[in-house]
Amino acid sequence: MKKNWWKILSFLLLAYTIIAGFLLDVPHLPILNETIRNLYFHVCMWFGMMILFSISFVYSINYLRGFNYRNDIFATNFAAVGSLFGILGYLTGVLWVNVTWITDQNQSLGSVLKEPKLIGAAIALLIYGAYFVLRGSFNDIDKRARISAVYNIFAFAMLFPSIWIIPRIVGSLHPGSPGSDSGNPALDKKDLDDAMRIVFYPAVIGWTLLGVWIATIKIRIDIIKNKNIINE
Amino acid sequence: MIRQVEALLKKDILLEFRQKHTFYGILLYVAATIFVIYLSLPDSPDAQVWNSLFWVIQLFVCVNAVAKSFLQESKGRMLYFYTITSPIEFIIGKLVFNTLLMLLMSLISLSLFLLFLGNPTINILQFVGISLLGGIGISLVFTLMSAIAAKAQQNAALIAILGFPVILPQLMLLMRLSKAAFAEVFRDGALFQLVGLTILMDIFVIVLSIVLFPYLWKD
Numbered sequence: 001m002k003k004n005w006w007k008i009l010s011f012l013l014l015a016y017t018i019i020a021g022f023l024l025d026v027p028h029l030p031i032l033n034e035t036i037r038n039l040y041f042h043v044c045m046w047f048g049m050m051i052l053f054s055i056s057f058v059y060s061i062n063y064l065r066g067f068n069y070r071n072d073i074f075a076t077n078f079a080a081v082g083s084l085f086g087i088l089g090y091l092t093g094v095l096w097v098n099v100t101w102i103t104d105q106n107q108s109l110g111s112v113l114k115e116p117k118l119i120g121a122a123i124a125l126l127i128y129g130a131y132f133v134l135r136g137s138f139n140d141i142d143k144r145a146r147i148s149a150v151y152n153i154f155a156f157a158m159l160f161p162s163i164w165i166i167p168r169i170v171g172s173l174h175p176g177s178p179g180s181d182s183g184n185p186a187l188d189k190k191d192l193d194d195a196m197r198i199v200f201y202p203a204v205i206g207w208t209l210l211g212v213w214i215a216t217i218k219i220r221i222d223i224i225k226n227k228n229i230i231n232e
Numbered sequence: 233m234i235r236q237v238e239a240l241l242k243k244d245i246l247l248e249f250r251q252k253h254t255f256y257g258i259l260l261y262v263a264a265t266i267f268v269i270y271l272s273l274p275d276s277p278d279a280q281v282w283n284s285l286f287w288v289i290q291l292f293v294c295v296n297a298v299a300k301s302f303l304q305e306s307k308g309r310m311l312y313f314y315t316i317t318s319p320i321e322f323i324i325g326k327l328v329f330n331t332l333l334m335l336l337m338s339l340i341s342l343s344l345f346l347l348f349l350g351n352p353t354i355n356i357l358q359f360v361g362i363s364l365l366g367g368i369g370i371s372l373v374f375t376l377m378s379a380i381a382a383k384a385q386q387n388a389a390l391i392a393i394l395g396f397p398v399i400l401p402q403l404m405l406l407m408r409l410s411k412a413a414f415a416e417v418f419r420d421g422a423l424f425q426l427v428g429l430t431i432l433m434d435i436f437v438i439v440l441s442i443v444l445f446p447y448l449w450k451d
Contacts, residue, residue, distance in 0.1 A: 064447050119400075126397035133393055137384040147383045150444045154376060155398055157440055162401035165429060 007213055013206030020199050027195070038096045040199055044207040045089030046121070052082030052211050053124070057156040060149040069230050072145035073222045074215075075152060076135070081215040083128045085207075086121060093118075116166040123162055127155040141229065236317055240325030244301075248333075254304075258297045262337065265289055266344045276350035279414040283352075286345055287407050290366060291399065293337050298330045298374040299391050302382035319449040323441055327375050334371035338363045352414065359413035365430055366406040372437045373399050379448050402433055 021040040029036060056078035063071035101112055112118070134151055138144035223230060248255055269285055277285075305313075313322060342363050346356075353359045377395040384390050409426045412418055 123397045123400055130393045150447050151380055154440055158398045165401050
C-alpha cells in the first residue's frame with residue numbers, strides 16, 4: 001500500500017480532471033469556445049510524452065553504464081508508452097484543429113501539417129518508430145539492447161535542438177510559438193486563465209503518473225518473461 | 233592521436249583510390265538521378281523547386297556515399313582495427329573522411345545541377361558555401377547512423393529510416409538558409425544566426441558521436 005500511493009493519486013487527479021474539467025467554468029473565447037477544455041487532455045499528452053521519453057533516455061544511459069538488461073526493459077517500455085501518448089496527443093490535436101483552424105480560419109490540412117509543433121511531434125514519433133524498427137532487426141539480445149540504447153540517446157539529444165530550432169524557420173498559428181505573440185501556452189502567466197490553471201496542473205501530473213503506471217505494468221510483465229536472463 | 237587519425241584517414245582515401253568502382257558508383261548515382269530530374273522537369277525550374285530538389289538529392293547522395301563507410305569493413309578487419317587503434321580515433325577518422333567525401337559530392341552534384349537545371353541563384357558563391365556547410369552536417373549525422381546500421385542485419389534500408397527524422401530539422405534549416413542565395417532578404421543578423429545554429433548542431437553531432445561510438449565498437 002505504501003508503494004502504491006501515487007497510483008491512487010493518479011486516479012484521483014484524473015477523476016478530478018475529468019469532473020472539474022468538464023464542469024468548471026472556463027473563459028469564453030471566440031473560435032475556441034468550449035473546445036478550450038481540450039487543454040486538459042491535449043497539452044497533457046505532450047507533457048506526458050516528453051517526460052516519458054526523458055525517462056527512457058535516462059534508462060538508456062544507465063544501460064550503457066553497467067549493461068544491466070533490466071535498464072533496457074525500462075527504456076523500451078517507457079519509449080513505447082511515450083509513443084502511445086504522442087499518438088493520443090495527435091488524435092486530441094486533430095479534434096481541436098478540426099473546429100478551430102480548419103473550420104474557422106479556413107486553413108488547409110497541408111498548411112496545418114507544416115506547423116512547427118506538428119513537425120516536432122512528427123519527428124519525435126518517427127524517431128521512436130525507427131527505434132522500434134532498429135530493435136526488431138536484431139536477434140542477439142545484448143547487441144539489441146546496446147545498439148538501440150546508443151540510438152535512443154543520440155536521437156533524444158537531437159530532438160531537443162530540433163524542437164527549439166524549427167519554430168525559427170517556419171511561421172506558426174499554434175499557441176506558444178514565437179510568431180504568435182505569446183510564450184508557452186501552458187507555462188506563461190498571461191496566457192492561461194487562473195481558473196484553468198487549477199485543473200491544468202493536476203491534469204498534467206495525473207496523466208504523467210498514468211503513463212508511468214502503464215509503463216511499470218509492461219515492465220513487470222517483461223521482467224517476468226525474461227526472468228531467466230536477468231541476473232539480480 | 234592525430235597521427236593515428238591521419239593514418240586511418242589515409243587508409244580510407246587509399247582504399248577509395250584502389251577500389252575506384254565504389255566511388256564511380258556514387259558518381260554515376262548522382263549523375264543518373266540529376267539526369268532523371270532534368271528529363272522529368274520543364275527547362276529551368278523556378279528557384280523554390282530547384283532548391284528543394286537539390287537538398288533532397290544531397291540527402292540521398294549522402295545516404296549512398298556514407299552508407300558503405302562501415303558496411304565495407306569486414307568483421308576480420310574490424311577485429312584488426314580493434315587491436316591497433318582506439319574507437320575515438322577510429323570514429324574521428326571516419327567522420328573526417330566522410331565529410332571530405334561529401335564535400336566533393338556536394339560540389340559535383342551542384343555543378344551537375346547548374347549544368348542540367350540552369351542557375352536560378354543570384355549569388356552562386358553564397359550557395360556553394362551553404363551547400364558545403366550542409367554537406368558537412370548531413371555526412372556527420374549519417375556517419376553515426378551508418379555505424380549503428382552496420383550492426384543490424386538489413387542495414388542499407390535502415391540508415392534512411394534512422395537518419396531521416398534526425399536530419400530533418402537540419403535540412404529545413406539549410407533549405408531556409410539557402411533562400412539567401414535566391415535573393416530573399418533576411419533580417420539583420422538572421423543569416424549569421426542560422427549559420428551559427430548549423431555549425432553548433434554539427435559540433436553537437438561530433439561530440440555525441442565521439443561519446444557514443446565506443447559502445448558500438450565492441451562486439
